[in-house]
Every structure is written in C-alpha cells, then in structure tokens.
Amino acid sequence: MSDTPRSDAAVAGDAALSPPPIVRIRNLSKHYVRGDQAVPVLTDITLDIPEGDFLALMGPSGSGKSTLLNLIAGIDKPSGGELTVGGLNIAQLSEAELADWRAANIGFIFQFYNLMPVLTAFENVELPLMLTDLSRSDRRERVELALSLVGLADRMKHYPNELSGGQQQRVAIARAIITDPTLIVADEPTGDLDKKSAADVLALLQQLNREMGKTIIMVTHDPGAVRAARHVTHLEKGELLGTEVVSGE
Amino acid sequence: MNLPLHYIARNLWTRRLTTALTAGGMALVVFVFAAVLMLDAGLRRTLVGTGSEDNAILLRQGVQTEIQSGVSRDQAALIESQPTVARNAKAEPMVSKEIVVLIGAPKKGDNKPQNVVVRGLGEVGIALRPQVKLIEGRWFAPGASEIVVGKGVHAGFEGMDVGGSTRFAGRDWRIVGVFDGGASAFDSEAWGDVEQLGQAFRRIGYSSVIARLAERSDFARLKASVESDVRLKLDVKVEPLFYEEQSKALSQFLSILGIALSLIFSLGAVIGAAITMYAAVSNRIGEIGTLRALGFRRAAILWAFLLESVLLALLGGVAGLAAASFLQLFTVSTMNFTSFSQLSFGFHLTPGIATQAMVFAAVMGVVGGFLPSLRAARMEIVDALRAG
Ligand SMILES: Nc1ncnc2c1ncn2[C@@H]1O[C@H](COP(=O)(O)OP(=O)(O)O)[C@@H](O)[C@H]1O
Ligand SMILES: [Mg+2]
Numbered sequence: 343m344s345d346t347p348r349s350d351a352a353v354a355g356d357a358a359l360s361p362p363p364i365v366r367i368r369n370l371s372k373h374y375v376r377g378d379q380a381v382p383v384l385t386d387i388t389l390d391i392p393e394g395d396f397l398a399l400m401g402p403s404g405s406g407k408s409t410l411l412n413l414i415a416g417i418d419k420p421s422g423g424e425l426t427v428g429g430l431n432i433a434q435l436s437e438a439e440l441a442d443w444r445a446a447n448i449g450f451i452f453q454f455y456n457l458m459p460v461l462t463a464f465e466n467v468e469l470p471l472m473l474t475d476l477s478r479s480d481r482r483e484r485v486e487l488a489l490s491l492v493g494l495a496d497r498m499k500h501y502p503n504e505l506s507g508g509q510q511q512r513v514a515i516a517r518a519i520i521t522d523p524t525l526i527v528a529d530e531p532t533g534d535l536d537k538k539s540a541a542d543v544l545a546l547l548q549q550l551n552r553e554m555g556k557t558i559i560m561v562t563h564d565p566g567a568v569r570a571a572r573h574v575t576h577l578e579k580g581e582l583l584g585t586e587v588v589s590g591e
Numbered sequence: 592m593n594l595p596l597h598y599i600a601r602n603l604w605t606r607r608l609t610t611a612l613t614a615g616g617m618a619l620v621v622f623v624f625a626a627v628l629m630l631d632a633g634l635r636r637t638l639v640g641t642g643s644e645d646n647a648i649l650l651r652q653g654v655q656t657e658i659q660s661g662v663s664r665d666q667a668a669l670i671e672s673q674p675t676v677a678r679n680a681k682a683e684p685m686v687s688k689e690i691v692v693l694i695g696a697p698k699k700g701d702n703k704p705q706n707v708v709v710r711g712l713g714e715v716g717i718a719l720r721p722q723v724k725l726i727e728g729r730w731f732a733p734g735a736s737e738i739v740v741g742k743g744v745h746a747g748f749e750g751m752d753v754g755g756s757t758r759f760a761g762r763d764w765r766i767v768g769v770f771d772g773g774a775s776a777f778d779s780e781a782w783g784d785v786e787q788l789g790q791a792f793r794r795i796g797y798s799s800v801i802a803r804l805a806e807r808s809d810f811a812r813l814k815a816s817v818e819s820d821v822r823l824k825l826d827v828k829v830e831p832l833f834y835e836e837q838s839k840a841l842s843q844f845l846s847i848l849g850i851a852l853s854l855i856f857s858l859g860a861v862i863g864a865a866i867t868m869y870a871a872v873s874n875r876i877g878e879i880g881t882l883r884a885l886g887f888r889r890a891a892i893l894w895a896f897l898l899e900s901v902l903l904a905l906l907g908g909v910a911g912l913a914a915a916s917f918l919q920l921f922t923v924s925t926m927n928f929t930s931f932s933q934l935s936f937g938f939h940l941t942p943g944i945a946t947q948a949m950v951f952a953a954v955m956g957v958v959g960g961f962l963p964s965l966r967a968a969r970m971e972i973v974d975a976l977r978a979g
Pocket of ligand 1: 374375376381383401402403404405406407408409410973974
C-alpha cells in the first residue's frame with residue numbers, strides 16, 4: 343500500500359525517471375591499520391539503497407556488516423571509493439559538519455540499546471533534540487508522540503534499568519526517529535532480545551518503514567529478522583554477494 | 592554545551608560514594624584555604640577597627656610601634672596647641688597622651704608568661720575610643736593603682752578578674768573593671784591611669800599622642816604643621832593606616848602560610864579528582880560513543896566531563912566553606928610580632944573570601960578534570976562503541 347509510489351516507478355520501467363538512491367556506494371573499501379599492517383575489512387562494495395527501502399544486511403560474524411553500516415551512518419571514514427547519502431558525499435565533510443549531519447539525518451539503533459542510564463525514557467528520547475533549537479514545549483510534544491508510537495507513553499519517567507530489554511529497545515527506537523531522520527541504521531537490534539520482544543521490535547521497524555516511509559538498514563544474522571525487511575543483501579569476508587527481494591510477506 | 596545539566600549532575604549522584612570522597616578532598620583544601628584567609632580578614636578587621644579616621648596618632652620619627660616610641664612632654668604640649676586639633680565642651684584640646692608598656696602575665700591553661708600591652712591614658716583617651724565599652728566593674732580612678740582589662744585579657748590570662756589584683760612595676764594593681772574593645776586590638780590590652788603608670792615605670796615622657804582632628808580634612812594641615820616644626824621630630828598618621836601597618840607582617844605570614852598549605856593540599860585533591868574523572872570516563876566509554884554518534888561534538892563531550900569535574904569541585908567547595916564558616920565561633924590568640932604582644936582576633940568570612948574559595952575549588956576541578964575530559968573527547972566513535 344505505501345509501496346505504491348515505488349511500484350509506479352517500476353511500472354513506468356524507466357530507470358532514468360526513478361528517484362536517485364538514498365545511499366549510493368561505489369567501489370567502497372575500508373581497511374584498519376594494526377601496527378604497520380593494513381587489515382582489509384571491506385573490499386569493492388557497490389550498492390544502491392532506494393528511498394523507503396528496508397534492507398537487511400546479513401553475513402557471518404566479522405564479515406564487516408557493522409563496519410559498512412558505520413560508514414553509511416557517518417561514524418567511520420572509508421578508505422576508498424564513493425559514498426553518498428542523500429546526494430551528499432559525506433566523506434568530504436569535516437568532523438563537526440559530519441556530527442551535525444548525523445544529528446539531522448541518521449537515527450541509530452544499537453544491539454545493546456545504548457541508552458543513557460542516568461536519563462529517564464523521556465530524557466533519553468529528548469537527547470537528540472537538544473541539538474536542535476526546538477523549544478522545550480515542542481520537544482515535549484514530540485517526545486510524547488514518539489514514546490506513544492512505540493507503546494511506552496506510560497513509561498516516560500522510568501529509567502532504563504527499570505525497563506525490560508524489549509522496552510529499552512523501543513525507547514531507543516523512539517530516540518532514533520525523534521529528529522525525523524533520512525535514514526535509520528540498526529545494528530543487530532534484536533540480538534539481545536527474547537523472541538517475543540524481538541518480534542515486537544521488528545514489527546515496530548516494519549511499521550516505521552511501511553506506514554511512515556522510513557528508510558531502514560538493519561544488520562542481523564537472525565533469518566527470522568530478515569522477514570521484516572524488503573530486501574536482503576549478504577556480506578562475506580568484506581565482499582557483497584548480491585541483493586534479493588524478501589519473499590513471503 | 593548542549594548536554595543537559597541533569598545528565599551531568601545525575602552521573603555524580605549515581606556514583607555518590609566516590610563523589611563524596613572526592614568532594615571531601617576538595618572540601619578539606621577549601622577549608623584550609625578559607626580558614627587562613629578568614630584569619631587574615633579577622634586580623635585586619637580587628638586592627639583596622641582599632642583605629643578611627645577622626646584620630647591622628649603621633650609617634651617618634653621612624654618607629655613602627657607605640658612600645659618603641661617616645662614623645663616628650665614639651666612635644667605633647669605643642670601638639671595640644673595645634674589649631675587643627677578638636678576641643679571639647681570645656682575648650683580643652685582632645686589629645687590623649689599615652690604610655691604603652693609590656694608586662695608579662697601567666698596565660699590561662701599553661702601558666703606561661705606572655706606579653707600584655709598596658710596602656711596608660713586619661714579620660715580623653717577613653718573618649719577618643721567610642722567603640723570601647725565597659726562591661727563589668729568601673730573605670731580606673733585617676734591617681735589610683737587600678738587597671739581595667741580588655742575582655743581578651745580577662746578571658747585569656749590567669750587572675751585577670753574584677754576584684755583581683757596583679758603585680759608589675761613594683762606595685763600591686765587592683766583590677767576594677769573589664770571592657771569590650773568592640774573586636775579591636777584593645778581587647779588584648781589593660782588600661783590604667785597614665786600618671787600612675789608613668790611613675791611606676793619611671794617614665795618622664797609619653798609613648799604616643801592621639802589627637803582628635805577638628806575635621807577629617809584637617810589631617811593634611813596637621814601633618815604639614817608637625818613636619819615643618821623642628822621641635823617635633825614626630826611621624827603623624829591617621830589611626831587606621833597605623834593599625835593596618837601593625838598587622839602587615841602577621842598578615843603576610845598568614846597569607847604565605849595559607850597559600851603554601853592550600854597549594855600542597857590541592858595537589859592531592861586535584862590528583863584525586865583526576866583519578867575519579869578518569870574512572871568516570873572509562874566507565875562511560877560506550878555512552879561517549881553513543882553521544883557522539885547521535886551528533887554531539889567532541890567539544891560537547893569535553894565540556895560535559897569538565898563541567899562534571901567542576902561541579903564535583905564546587906560541591907567540595909560549598910562543603911569546605913560551610914565547615915569554615917563555623918570557625919567564626921572561635922577566637923584565636925597569637926603573638927603579633929610587630930608589637931610583641933598577644934593579640935586575639937576571630938575568623939571572619941567575607942563575600943570576597945567565599946568567592947575566592949569557590950573560584951579556587953572550580954580551578955581545582957578544571958585542572959583535575961582536564962586530562963580525563965580530553966581523553967573522553969578524543970576517542971574515536973567506532974572504537975568507543977566497540978569498547979562500551
Ligand atoms: N576499529 C577496528 N580496528 C581494527 N579492526 C577492526 C575495527 N573494527 C572492525 N575491525 C575488524 O573488522 C572486521 C569486521 O568487523 P565488523 O564490521 O564489526 O564485523 P561484523 O559486524 O560483521 O561482525 C573484524 O575482523 C574486526 O576485527
Ligand atoms: Mg557487528
């Protein structure tokens with residue numbers, strides 16, 4: 343249903359008319375320097391992610407999934423190749439510009455939620471808005487909306503250690519969408535959750551994608567999690583094996 | 592700075608034991624720092640409060656103290672005839688010719704003899720010090736071997752009570768009263784009749800002459816007149832300046848002592864703060880990575896940890912200052928090396944000292960927190976996220 347615009351473009355069958363991808367990656371490589379040795383992590387990655395996609399990134403441990411995600415999210419620098427997000431070559435930004443860019447364009451979801459333990463659910467969700475010039479009452483309104491969207495309107499004053507893992511991850515999701523980012527990146531968002539909580543979190547991500555048109559990139563090695571996505575791409579030893587459409591919805 | 596203040600404050604609260612211990616170290620330093628400054632302020636207040644802008648004091652040229660000074664009867668008479676000197680209702684010049692000597696008296700507690708200033712003066716001399724009030728007994732009678740003691744002497748020395756007597760200069764002196772010097776240096780003196788003390792100590796002249804000015808603005812004329820008269824080889828000063836000079840040596844000693852102690856102690860407190868903040872940074876590496884990923888800049892991280900350290904230090908500062916403020920209940924009695932006599936004075940907390948102490952605490956916080964904060968700010972995001 344919310345698919346419709348993209349299906350229309352596909353029906354038109356004209357690649358030139360389809361919108362430019364939100365993430366465009368060409369021959370991207372990344373290596374870390376350990377001692378005087380360069381350790382290759384990603385080699386020759388080429389990938390387009392269209393706006394509104396929900397892409398699952400799969401692969402064995404150590405294959406470079408997190409590294410690729412971090413590059414796209416602008417918290418790590420590529421060693422070579424091209425990377426544009428929303429039409430912007432983020433590798434060229436200065437560190438401060440990149441920080442501001444992340445604040446405005448990227449929503450982060452981590453495996454271990456990464457909430458500030460000394461802040462309440464409300465304050466955790468509000469945190470990214472401290473980097474905007476929204477008024478206090480505007481911030482409050484937005485945070486309340488985001489928390490009710492993830493079903494935690496009644497837990498606003500709770501601290502992370504007073505919440506279950508699933509609830510914490512939902513707070514983290516509220517934090518990720520609070521600035522209405524271009525892109526949501528999730529690194530094994532269900533990796534630390536029981537089945538039921540994992541299902542809730544995946545349903546929520548799916549809802550964000552289907553109903554609100556959010557572009558999501560999710561690293562996972564849980565085949566069950568992949569079912570929430572639209573596409574899945576496999577990474578092995580730093581190389582991309584190809585993207586498939588997720589079937590059976 | 593865009594991380595909310597409650598984020599910083601609650602992190603301190605979360606590890607409150609460490610916070611309390613570290614702030615306690617800071618508090619100790621601030622306590623010592625404030626205590627010494629308060630002592631200095633108390634000393635100044637006591638000595639400066641001893642003098643009045645309306646009075647000029649005349650001493651022999653080149654001497655620092657009344658004990659060392661000598662003014663002859665002829666010189667005193669010349670001062671009485673100065674037109675810039677005030678006169679009372681009976682048209683007598685308001686000039687007090689005084690003798691100042693030291694006696695030894697046993698201190699309460701250890702019975703060790705200490706110097707006490709004995710001042711000989713008359714009715715005019717008492718009138719020139721309106722801050723001095725009799726609180727027990729009566730004033731000494733002219734022509735009698737009687738003394739009235741300041742409340743510091745009454746409290747600090749053996750046998751200085753009304754009805755008792757004390758022996759010096761070959762006579763027994765009856766103690767007939769106690770006066771309150773209004774927190775001035777007079778509290779540490781004993782007063783008696785100038786003629787009786789002169790006879791007992793075989794003094795022909797006086798030690799000092801205090802003159803009430805007709806007008807404050809007359810001081811310059813009095814000074815010019817005294818300095819141009821070859822018979823008057825005297826220095827003339829307004830009283831507050833004279834008493835301030837009296838406190839200089841002791842005050843400098845206290846300041847140097849205070850700064851030295853504070854610096855030594857602060858080294859420990861700063862190292863303590865640095866250790867605490869390094870631990871705080873290590874425990875929150877993942878948080879730092881997360882904040883940076885969310886878009887907080889390195890500078891915001893630096894500020895947050897620096898502010899946390901400063902807040903910690905200010906907590907210590909408030910505690911230290913609060914403890915130091917109780918010192919105002921105590922009085923200290925010490926040797927004033929300028930006059931070689933006992934001087935008692937209190938701790939005095941001023942807004943200036945409170946400010947200095949808090950600034951000192953904040954500086955300790957900045958110094959102790961700087962390297963840990965820098966470490967927090969310099970971490971790479973991916974490394975921090977992996978380590979957390
Ligand atoms: N900061 C780093 N320094 C050195 N090696 C790293 C660093 N980050 C990742 N690596 C290495 O890169 C490889 C891929 O890591 P990662 O992207 O985390 O894999 P995945 O998320 O697929 O498990 C691993 O071998 C890892 O050790
Ligand atoms: Mg990973």
